[in-house]
Amino acid sequence: MRYALLVLAAVPALAAAPAHAVDARFYASLKRLDPATRLEQVCDVEAMKQITRDDNPYRPDRAKSYVVSPPRHIGDTVKGTGGAFRSGGKWYTYSFTCKGSPDHFKVLSFTYKIGQPIPEKKWASYGLWR
Template sequence: MRKPLGFMFGFVLMVHAGAAAAGSLKRSLMKLEPEERAHQACVMKGLETVRREKRLAGADRLMPDTFKRAHFDGSVVSAKGAAVRAKSHWYALSFECKVSDDQTQALAFSYKIGDEIPPDEWDDIGLWK
């Protein structure tokens, strides 16, 4: 079974907790290496963005490295092997995300949703219900 990259995306759900939490979130992000900060910023922005699609309205997890490691070049995270979970279903996802110079904010997020990932493949690629 494949292990997720670095930090386990545990603080993603704090996104809408208000200004005080935003400062705390930024302090938490600054404790991470730049690449991991960028991944986290993109996960947060990605969830916020994909939830606008009807079938992904309940999205609660986004994994940038499910099928293939995401690439980070200092200002952009490109993921061609990501996955997003909504309503107990996982979907393939590819995205490109531009981040701020300090990697704490995603400035732009574009994506493409792929096919649903069959549940019988989840264990092999590190996904869960």
């Protein structure tokens, strides 16, 4: 779990540093994770990329695949209905299917559906923050 926190701490740097430097640091930290956690981490980053890119008002700065309920791993695919992302200081649920490469370092396909806002009074019970 501490390695997962290390990788999550590096995610905000994705926007601030040159792409080649971020990729090297991010992928170096991924090597220290077990394959299942690594896949969740690359899927979290993919969720932020796709939600930001798509036509909607959200610009996530954090995403977690295991907030409301843990995702299911099926080989190189992870599916979840209990993910959450933060945008504009608020948290929202999302469901997703993420297929990774066999080494779990890349996302091959990703689909998602944005759900409801998570009431602030529930944030602490889900391990969320402002």
